[in-house]
Amino acid sequence: MGRIRKPKVESRKKSETRNNSENQKAKTETSTLDKDCGFRLSAFGFPSGWLARRLRSWFVRHQRDLPWRRDRDPYRIWVSEVMLQQTQAAAVVPYFERFMRVFPTVAALAAAEEQEVLRCWEGLGYYRRARDLHRAAQEIVARHDGQFPDDPAVLGRLPGLGRYTCNAVLSQAFDRRLPILEANSQRVLSRLFGRAEDPRRPAARRWLWQAAEAILPDREVGVFNQALMELGALVCTPTAPRCTQCPLAARCVARRQGRQDSIPVRTPPLETLPIQEAAVVVRRSTEVLLVQRPPQGRWASLWEFPHGPLQDGETHEAAVLRLLRQLTGLRAKLGTELLTIRHSITRYRIALTCFEAEHVSGEFQSDFYVKGHWLSLADLAAYPVSSPQRRLACFLLSPTRQRSLF
Numbered sequence: 001m002g003r004i005r006k007p008k009v010e011s012r013k014k015s016e017t018r019n020n021s022e023n024q025k026a027k028t029e030t031s032t033l034d035k036d037c038g039f040r041l042s043a044f045g046f047p048s049g050w051l052a053r054r055l056r057s058w059f060v061r062h063q064r065d066l067p068w069r070r071d072r073d074p075y076r077i078w079v080s081e082v083m084l085q086q087t088q089a090a091a092v093v094p095y096f097e098r099f100m101r102v103f104p105t106v107a108a109l110a111a112a113e114e115q116e117v118l119r120c121w122e123g124l125g126y127y128r129r130a131r132d133l134h135r136a137a138q139e140i141v142a143r144h145d146g147q148f149p150d151d152p153a154v155l156g157r158l159p160g161l162g163r164y165t166c167n168a169v170l171s172q173a174f175d176r177r178l179p180i181l182e183a184n185s186q187r188v189l190s191r192l193f194g195r196a197e198d199p200r201r202p203a204a205r206r207w208l209w210q211a212a213e214a215i216l217p218d219r220e221v222g223v224f225n226q227a228l229m230e231l232g233a234l235v236c237t238p239t240a241p242r243c244t245q246c247p248l249a250a251r252c253v254a255r256r257q258g259r260q261d262s263i264p265v266r267t268p269p270l271e272t273l274p275i276q277e278a279a280v281v282v283r284r285s286t287e288v289l290l291v292q293r294p295p296q297g298r299w300a301s302l303w304e305f306p307h308g309p310l311q312d313g314e315t316h317e318a319a320v321l322r323l324l325r326q327l328t329g330l331r332a333k334l335g336t337e338l339l340t341i342r343h344s345i346t347r348y349r350i351a352l353t354c355f356e357a358e359h360v361s362g363e364f365q366s367d368f369y370v371k372g373h374w375l376s377l378a379d380l381a382a383y384p385v386s387s388p389q390r391r392l393a394c395f396l397l398s399p400t401r402q403r404s405l406f
């Protein structure tokens with residue numbers, strides 16, 4: 001079981017002085033917000049400190065041992081929070097550990113090339129997060145002497161740091177009295193207070209943010225916030241919440257009313273759309289062509305084997321020859337079909353059929369791709385590519401495949 005982070009002794013007095021005045025301010029603000037949104041903690045009959053005590057005691061016993069919980073380093077907490085935005089904790093762990101090995105400090109991250117950062121982020125997807133993380137690290141080094149800002153107004157101006165991420169980092173690293181609201185805590189609060197509205201609606205979100213703020217304890221706010229999220233991840237799950245194991249069950253409105261399954265309102269899954277795409281590995285002697293995508297749009301600045309969607313009525317073979325002509329300016333002799341890679345992006349279910357081709361004539365030139373490099377297969381490992389493209393690169397690197405290609 002992981003340890004609960006304790007503030008460092010030397011910074012505690014300073015932190016407490018600041019936190020006391022902040023807490024006073026936050027309480028005043030809370031009562032104003034209370035009027036705005038209609039949230040009244042007293043209306044739910046919670047005895048003073050009950051929620052914080054119950055959550056803390058449950059968290060001490062049941063929290064997962066996650067590497068970013070082992071100290072209060074704001075850099076490590078920040079990186080983990082960004083990774084966790086689209087990925088579950090268990091899946092994030094190996095990526096987090098690799099990232100920390102390569103970029104152990106904010107200074108190391110700031111000094112890296114963007115391509116190195118993207119390569120290390122590979123597999124997590126949503127690469128904009130990695131680019132924002134990198135730019136924010138550079139700003140922290142350039143404007144804040146490499147010290148992590150502990151003021152939400154300052155931190156919130158850095159790329160990619162929205163209200164949730166700022167508050168999560170500052171409450172966990174510096175025990176700042178700031179609320180958090182993400183999918184897990186949102187679900188717990190909606191059920192605990194019996195709010196049936198769709199939390200995606202602005203009024204419902206405002207209410208939830210104000211509730212999240214109103215229930216904060218005066219100290220150990222980072223522990224409280226983590227406990228709320230952990231409870232949502234482990235017990236108050238989207239389907240079949242384990243209410244019998246929940247420390248809040250005695251005062252949970254949804255449980256009392258038997259409405260756990262209908263709160264919060266669930267988004268109906270989007271209709272999935274199938275997409276056919278083609279990719280081509282162009283060989284020239286012992287090298288293959290890898291091209292870099294533009295700095296905007298999907299997979300910005302990543303590298304890939306030229307690829308694109310099929311047009312209406314087009315065969316894969318015709319698409320490959322068209323893509324080569326339009327995207328690379330090369331002429332090539334089409335070879336065999338290598339494999340089909342199936343993957344999903346949001347609602348799209350993509351079948352990417354990959355071919356090989358032998359370069360015949362022409363130099364790389366493109367209005368779409370930024371650069372084209374002829375590389376040996378061994379060099380592919382150094383370039384950041386999307387997950388499906390990495391699968392294609394790994395396929396090419398298998399010994400039998402190498403023999404048949406070259």
Ligand code: SF4
Binds near residue numbers: 253260
């Ligand atoms: S009692 Fe059930 S529904 Fe209520 S907070 Fe706990 S797990 Fe969620």
